[in-house]
Amino acid sequence: MSFEFSTVRSDEHPAIAALLHGSLVHWYESKLRQGYRFGDSPDPFLIFPQVYEALDPGEAMVAREKEGGQILGVCFVHRRETHFAVGIVATLPDAGARGVARAMMQEAIKRAEAEGKPVRLVSSLLNLDSYSLYTKMGFVPRTIFQDLMMAVPEGGMTVQAPQGVDRVRVARADEASALADFEASLQGIRREKDYAFFLEDRVGLWKVWVSEGGDGRINGVLVVSLNAAMPMLGPGVAGDEAAALAMIWTALNELGGKSYVLLAPAAAAGLVRTLYGWGARNIELHVAQAYGDTPEGSGIVFPTFLPESA
Ligand SMILES: CC(C)(COP(=O)(O)OP(=O)(O)OC[C@H]1O[C@@H](n2cnc3c(N)ncnc32)[C@H](O)[C@@H]1OP(=O)(O)O)[C@@H](O)C(=O)NCCC(=O)NCCS
Structure with a gap:
């Protein structure tokens, strides 16, 4: 052919x-x-x-x-x-x-x-054909993610709010550069255009939350896709599990009445345990893969499929 x-x-x-x-x-x-x-x-x-x-x-x-x-x-x-x-x-x-x-x-x-x-992607661990396609070409598997389905009651979250929700706010329209800098500081990758795209909200339907630490500096960002075809939390990155949970709870609470998927790092054990406590169900597993040298990164990262983030 x-x-x-x-x-x-x-x-x-x-x-x-x-x-x-x-x-x-x-x-x-x-x-x-x-x-x-x-x-x-x-x-x-x-x-x-x-x-x-x-x-x-x-x-x-x-x-x-x-x-x-x-x-x-x-x-x-x-x-x-x-x-x-x-x-x-x-x-x-x-x-x-x-x-x-x-x-x-x-x-x-x-x-x-x-x-x-380098080239980065996230591949399904249920689809061994695509997993193998990438690894045979030289991609190396890294972080494992659990695809967690979270069903939120119509009226919002019924579980108690975690600490730090008072420091979560909606991102401002002019914050794309600050959000990209924050991600770069933890993950070593930068993608300002993506953040500008979410904040402009021209195609699709997006909402962006930010968490601030006690010093007023950004310590987390979480984008939510409200697209009917792909209701997902992410992409996102947070300095620690507490900031991540505060953003997740805030987003879910406001977007009640639907089910959302979140890819949570399996190694973030406390975060995963808390999400189970909030009713999360595993529906798939994904793994980040990279071709070429790329930073390991720190913090808690939430990848997505549209636009893909890894
Ligand atoms: C996954 C998918 C894209 C593969 O497409 P394809 O055109 O059949 O793949 P190719 O023929 O180009 O190559 C497949 C490669 O993976 C290898 N491979 C596939 N399954 C394998 C397995 N289980 N173990 C080892 N190698 C495997 C093949 O041997 C081949 O490698 P080679 O070129 O070295 O011989 C296709 O099956 C698809 O569209 N699936 C549905 C969509 C999807 O799930 N996409 C991935 C999620 S993003």
């Missing part, structure tokens, strides 16, 4: 949504009998090309058949100040196991290496 890489055209967003939905349903149904996880309709997946096009115009990559131009695969590549990040990678079920995903990843690595940057 011969294919070439190109960008995603805006009139192709429905085709990309159908590819994402179709490949996920096919893989999870055929391997795990869990295709139902992704629903019956591709429409919610439109948010992926829409958000990436708004955030990184022209950077998402498709593998296109040379003859006929059919899209065989998509890979959301995302250039950041300190690294390249890769979001969801998917290929048409009919084009599976023929090297399409590997070729797209090779192209992503090539782009990153041209700028001397």
Whole structure:
């Protein structure tokens, strides 16, 4: 099969949504009998090309058949100040196991290496095919995350507020740089454009909370995706578990009546225990993977899938 890489055209967003939905349903149904996880309709997946096009115009990559131009695969590549990040990678079920995903990843690595940057991503530990795709190419697994589903009653949280909720506030519109600096100070990666995107809130629906320490300095940031297709807490980063829990509780309390997914570092034992106490259920496991040298980082980090953060 011969294919070439190109960008995603805006009139192709429905085709990309159908590819994402179709490949996920096919893989999870055929391997795990869990295709139902992704629903019956591709429409919610439109948010992926829409958000990436708004955030990184022209950077998402498709593998296109040379003859006929059919899209065989998509890979959301995302250039950041300190690294390249890769979001969801998917290929048409009919084009599976023929090297399409590997070729797209090779192209992503090539782009990153041209700028001397590492590549970072988060991969499912239920999907050993994608896990293996990355590790075979030289990615190295790092932090393990538990995907925790948190169902919040209509009226908000019924469990007692943790300490520090009085120091949680909504982020200001002009804080993108300060939030990026805070993340860089703990994680060693910087992505101001992402924070500006969340704060501008042009495509999708986002809310950003900040926690301040006793000295008034930022000690946590938590973005929440209110997109109907992907209700998630994250991306976020906090200096310690207490700041993380104060932001999570505040966000959930205000957004009652729905279920949200949060990827919590499995090693943050106190935080995970508290979230279990708040009713959290494990629904999947993910692992951060990195290609090339990238800092280990400190603090508590909450990655997401849209836009991917690692
Ligand atoms: C995961 C997915 C993208 C792989 O796409 P693909 O086009 O079939 O993959 P490729 O043929 O390019 O390469 C797969 C590589 O992984 C290897 N691989 C796959 N499963 C493996 C396993 N269980 N153990 C070891 N290696 C494995 C293959 O051998 C191949 O490596 P090679 O190129 O060195 O031979 C595809 O199955 C898919 O779209 N799944 C649904 C969407 C999804 O879950 N995406 C990942 C989440 S972000």
